Amino acid sequence: MKLQHYLGGLEGLPSPLALEKRVFVEEWEKRIFGIHVAMMGLSNHLGSAAPGYPIDSVPTTFADEWTWADLRTGAEGMNPFDYFKFRYYEKWLGGITAFFVDKGYVTEEELAARMAEASSATPATDIPEIDEQVIAYLRSGDTPRRDTAHPTFAVGDTVRIANPRTDAHSRLPGYLRGRIGTVERIFEGDYAYFCETGDGIGDPMPIYIVAFDPVEIWGARAESGPLSLYAELFEAYLEPMEES
Template sequence: MKLQHNLGGLEGLDPITPELEVFVEPWEKRIFGIHTAMMALSNHLNSSRPDYKIDQVPTQFKSFWTWGHLRMGAEGIHPFEYFRLRYYEKWLGGISGFFVEEGYITQEELDARTAEILADSAKAEAPLPSGGDAAIDTQVEKYLREGDSPMRSQPAPPKFSVGDKVRIKNVAPGEHSRLPGNLKGHTAEVVKVYEGAFTYFFPTADGIGTPMPVYSLVFHAEDLWDESVTEPNVVYYNDIFEAYVEAA
């Protein structure tokens, strides 16, 4: 299992200092904007909720890109690099790798452009290109307002009800997982069954992707961590896809 999937189970990490600024460096705003535009122009939006006529938008971006792809790119980083890099540096690495994999740019072109900008700091502060297509702007603004809902109709009744005791399956995470590693094998109680079913953006090796129920589960802290690092009567809540849950 990658360390990125098991942060809640690690001990001895340095104290975390919360970053109070949303964007620390100017370039972080740009990478956030690029990611947002990629989501707004993703080719899967023809079948999403709400309905987008994405095939009518004159964009040269023809790929499938979601929050899930961004997370998968970050999880694919070497663990040492994952902990070393800042938040938006992980974004930049994942997005850059995706553009190379999809053929929009070669690694050689990316390396050459990176070296050029690093050699001339003025280029790093250059203004964004002007112009562009108004239809693309309209699509991005619509996506920002309306998003891409994961909720779907319920294909089958939930397997569990409020009050049921359940156990988290010990499934291999593969390239990408939405299951915190330190919960595997532990028992919990169902405290809420969310209405409807929820899909994930794409199928993962550990079982999510198709519409399924999602549960809010409550764990006792002493079951997850050593008593020396917990306080009495502390509980921990986590929302979990049904694919990760079995009867206790």
């Protein structure tokens, strides 16, 4: 999570923030969501996912991997000023578009031409095998491999949050790096992440809920009162406290 993804560590944000409660504000947003879901349902990693999918037999020209991690990587790579300027699904559209251009599925010139013809766009042709695969994905998901939990830490342990090298994508909020918290809960399994993030996660490992005192994070500027901040963190992001 880069700059624009850990608002808890930023100052000077507009006040009050506008919190939109509707899932879709414009009709076109539903289509962007559908494109993303279809890409996930046709991603080539599904052949080894649990449960298994017959992805190799689906007649699709989409031959790459696309997961939530890829979508988030596109958003995290945006200029922070653009990130705050664009709407939620505009960020999705930007990430998806950049992916298709980078992978060679479409050129920028072709995109410009299609935008000019948008009013007369041709509806997509239904292919039953593709429709069935996407529906199967929607019903079953692509839950990463789970195993019995093998936690290094126990509930009540005091831990320090690691400060690993940041790569293209991370699941660690920047404002928690180096902070001290307490393990509140351990999830029941070991969980994998479908891509190697470069900062320690990828292979199956336990996930914890860690509680933080706001003063530990924000110092004297923290609001007063019996407040706590909770974060779900992969084990790779936790370090034991050295005994004094």
